[in-house]
Amino acid sequence: MNIQIIGTKKCNDTKKAERFFKERGIKFHFKDLTEKGLTKGELDNIIRKISLDDLLDKEGKQYKKRNLEYMVYDIEEELLNDPLLLKTPIVRNGNDVTLGYQPDIWKKWISE
Template identity: 65%
Template structure:
């Protein structure tokens, strides 16, 4: 099983997730989204499994800072 964690080093939820997998000794790959974003192909793969709206951190600082709650998200 290949586990990939997409997040940022400053995100507390990302750090908690990393700590969890370390504690149960499961290998994972961490992708810092501030250094390298998600490619179109990766996003397509994610969309096959998850509803994109569920992946948006609506409580996050960047979401609030950019007033994204007022923007309609057109995922297609």
């Protein structure tokens, strides 16, 4: 397994995802979106499984702060330029990707 958790240290669901894998002794790589955003290649791999519209956190502080609900914009470009607009956590295991806290899916990954 090659687990990557993408999120922020302040996000409760990201913390729960980290705890899920730690409790099971599974190593993971954590990518903090406050320090570094996604590359175009990473985003392309994620949107093969999850739509751009689902990745955009329309309930988040950053979305409201930037008043994006009143603007026309390219979602992909905004997510690449401002990673705090992403819903978190994004958990990757090879080609598999989940969005949010998804312990049932992660348990399936472990048992495979």
